[in-house]
Amino acid sequence: MIEIVESEVKEFDTIKWANIFTGVERNRFLKASGEHYRLLIYLAHQIENGVLYDVGTLRGASAIALASNPSNDVVSWDIDESLRKKAKYAYPSPPGMGNIEFRIKSIFDEPAWIYDIADIICLDVAPHDGIKERQFMAILEQSNFEGLLICDDIRNRRFPEMSKWWDEIDRPKKIIPYAHCSGTGIVSYE
Ligand SMILES: C[S@@+](CC[C@H](N)C(=O)[O-])C[C@H]1O[C@@H](n2cnc3c(N)ncnc32)[C@H](O)[C@@H]1O
Numbered sequence: 646m647i648e649i650v651e652s653e654v655k656e657f658d659t660i661k662w663a664n665i666f667t668g669v670e671r672n673r674f675l676k677a678s679g680e681h682y683r684l685l686i687y688l689a690h691q692i693e694n695g696v697l698y699d700v701g702t703l704r705g706a707s708a709i710a711l712a713s714n715p716s717n718d719v720v721s722w723d724i725d726e727s728l729r730k731k732a733k734y735a736y737p738s739p740p741g742m743g744n745i746e747f748r749i750k751s752i753f754d755e756p757a758w759i760y761d762i763a764d765i766i767c768l769d770v771a772p773h774d775g776i777k778e779r780q781f782m783a784i785l786e787q788s789n790f791e792g793l794l795i796c797d798d799i800r801n802r803r804f805p806e807m808s809k810w811w812d813e814i815d816r817p818k819k820i821i822p823y824a825h826c827s828g829t830g831i832v833s834y835e
Contacts (some may be wrong), residue, residue, distance in 0.1 A: 647691050647793060651823055656688045662686060662713050665742075667833070670706060679796055681824040685710035688765060688793070692717055695764035700752045704728050704739075707767055712745045717764075719745045724753045732805075753780065760788035767795045775806030782814070785834065794832040801827035 655677040662682075663674035673680040683689045689697060689711050695718075696713075697711040702723035712719040726749050729771065758764065767787075770777050778796065785794065798804050799820055809817070817833040 647688065647699060649684075649687070649817055649821065654684055654823060657683060657687045657690070657765050659683050659686050659713075660817075662709055665709060666706070670704075672708070673706070678823050679826050680706075681795070681821075682710040683831045684821060684824040684829060685767060685795070686713045687797075689714040692764050694799070694833060696720075696762045698722075698760075698763050698766040699745075700766060701769035701771065702726070702729065702747060703769075704732055705747075707766040707769060708747070709742065709746050711765070711767060712742050715741060715744050717744060717750040719750060722748045722750055722755075724749070724751050753777075753784075757784050758789075760785055760790040763790060765795065766790070766792065769797050773798045773804040775804070777809035778807065778810050791835050792834055794834065796830045796832075797825040797827065799828035799830040 659674050661681070663671045663790060666674060674682045690713070692714070693716045698718045698719050699711050699721035701717060704719040705721070707740055708719055708721035711717070715778040726747070728818055729831055768778065782794075798807050800808055811830055814832055818830060820828045820830050822828070
C-alpha cells in the first residue's frame, strides 16, 4: 500500500486548490479533517502519470483534489450534473486542470476492464447503503485492478450498512481518522 504519513498529509500545502473555491468549500480543502480532500491531494502527489477515478462527482471537489497533480489523468462519473450546471460548471475549470474527464453516466454502466489501468478509485456514491459499494467491489473482482479503493462514511451512524460492508472486506484495509469525519476507508488491491 502507498505509505500514508499522517504528518505529511496534515502539512501538505493545499492552498493552491483551496483557492479554486470560496467559503465553506475552501475551508474543506484547508482542514486536515472534516472532509477527505487534503488526503486525496496528498495521494495524488504520491503517483506520477497515473489514472485516478472519481466515482460521484457532485460539484467536482473530489475530482479537483484527485486532479491536483497534472501528471495524472482523472475520470469523474455522475448520473446527475445538475449541481455542476447550477454552478455554471465553475468547478473545475481553472487553468491547468484540463486533466479531468467528466462522464455523465452511471458507474455501473462501465465495463470491469476500465479498472485494469486505475491507480486510485475514490468511491463516493450517494446514498451510502452498502449495496452499491458491494456491487462495485464485485465488479472490481472481475478486473485486474491493483490500486487503492477509497471510500467515505464508513463509520457514519446514519449509514449502518456501510460499517457492515466495511467489516466484511477481506483485503488489507485501514480507516484514516484524519480525513472525512465519518471515517475514510482505504482498501488495498495491490
Ligand atoms: C456524496 S456525492 C459525491 C461527492 C464528491 N465525491 C465530493 O467529495 O466532492 C455522491 C454523488 O454520487 C452520485 N451517484 C449516485 N449513483 C451514482 C452512479 N450509479 N454512478 C455515478 N454517480 C452516482 C450522485 O448523483 C451524487 O452526486
